[in-house]
Amino acid sequence: MIDLRSDTVTKPTRAMLEVMGEAETGDDVYGEDPTVNALERFAAALTGKEAAVFAPTGTQSNLLGLLSHCGRGHEYIVGHTAHTYMYEGGGAAVLGGIQPCPLPFAADGSLPLDAVEKAIKPDDAHFAITRLVCLENTQAGKVLPLDYLQRYSELTRQWGLKRHLDGARLFNAAVALDVPVAQICQYFDTVSICLSKGLACPVGSLLVGDEDAIRSARRWRKMLGGGMRQAGILAAAGLYALENNVQRLREDHDKARRVADALASLPAFTLQAAPQTNMVMLDAATDVESLARHLESDGIRTAGTRWVFHQDVSDDDVDRLIESCRRFR
Structure with missing residues (x-):
């Protein structure tokens, strides 16, 4: 059967399974799994960020990003068909008390910045507090141009807003643009990276960002049940993918x-x-x-x-x- 439903259906290759079988492990909740630690260090360096945390799913790593920036009564601006809004069970609202403000995507997969600016709420007790603008790259297979990301970053900084990227297929975008992935990540405070799509791992996702955001995300991961024990078996697949499957x-x-x-x-x-x-x-x-x-x-x-x-x-x-x-x- 040829399966074109999603790149989530990929299976690990024999080479990936071999490194998983040979992985050195420890208790990751105690911070003692050497392979998980190596994956997190590698991902942080690759994306130009200070730190990373390994999570079981992309849904969870996106939620960790949102929760690390937003509190109850805060709002995040997001695309109306974005994964974090449409396809992740309403987790930000249910678990974080974070209100989404969905806006229509443009045909190129971007959020029109004039619409974003109009959606930012005034300092008024009637409104949720706008805290974050979330983008998606790729969005329905479309790549966000670097000049757009520059303008997005300038706008969010002007308004003092945080920036999160659902980068489930971030490496597809980097390969299409022929740039290092860090060149895209520089425009965001946190980035969620899925390892189990085109990178072909059986399980796993990463959230990268600065030390404070990742420290908060790690605490949220524990509360959400994402703290795993001898997770190095899974992290080894992630390391293999980042080293071998990007190009x-x-x-x-x-x-x-x-x-x-x-x-x-x-x-x-x-x-x-x-x-x-x-x-x-x-x-x-x-x-x-x-x-x-x-x-x-x-x-x-x-x-x-x-x-x-x-x-x-x-x-x-x-x-x-x-x-x-x-x-x-």
């Missing part, structure tokens, strides 16, 4: 572009835009339900209008997908 993401981007180029000549298909990273986004004009049934009969699993390419989709799989699409009417 490999280019292959996923190439697969997405190859499929998009093929679909451009087929009348049954309309794309939202040319892919920038590892996602092909079909336009709503495409008969997605009929297409999904057709592809499923050919052993290809999809979910809605988004096709996500990853290490477990081979070049032969891409050929099979294109051929199946050509037979779809």
Whole structure:
């Protein structure tokens, strides 16, 4: 089965499993797991931040970021279809008493900065206190330009707001821009990095930031049940991924572009835009339900209008997908 539902479906390679099996471990809640400590140091250095904390999921690492900046009665400005707002169970509101202020994303995946500025609340007891502006990179496979991040950073600093990035696919963005990941992270106070998507770890996420934010996040991690014991087995996969799987993401981007180029000549298909990273986004004009049934009969699993390419989709799989699409009417 070819699975294009998400890059979360990736499985660890034999090489990754081998380093996991050989990992040195200790009790991470006591701060004594050497492999977790090594992963956190490596991630902090890679992103240009002071510290990092290892969490079991991206949902939790995003929540740790929000909780480290915001208290009850605070508000964060966020995209209306952003993961932290739409797909993480309302954790910031339920567990942190943090009110979201959702704004429509622009077509390029950014939050329009004029709309952000208008949404910042005045110092008035009637309103929640605006504390944070959260971005997502990539957003539906789209990469936020560096000049936009510079203007976003200037605006948030002008208003004294904190900056969090849901960087679940941050390395896809860095590879697409051909820049070190730290060049993106410099515009944020905290960044959540998912290890179990394109980087292909079985489990794990990281939050990076300054010492104070990460100290707070580590305390919240314990309260949220994210403190693990001999977690070095999992952290070893993260280290392997950061050392070996980042540049490999280019292959996923190439697969997405190859499929998009093929679909451009087929009348049954309309794309939202040319892919920038590892996602092909079909336009709503495409008969997605009929297409999904057709592809499923050919052993290809999809979910809605988004096709996500990853290490477990081979070049032969891409050929099979294109051929199946050509037979779809």
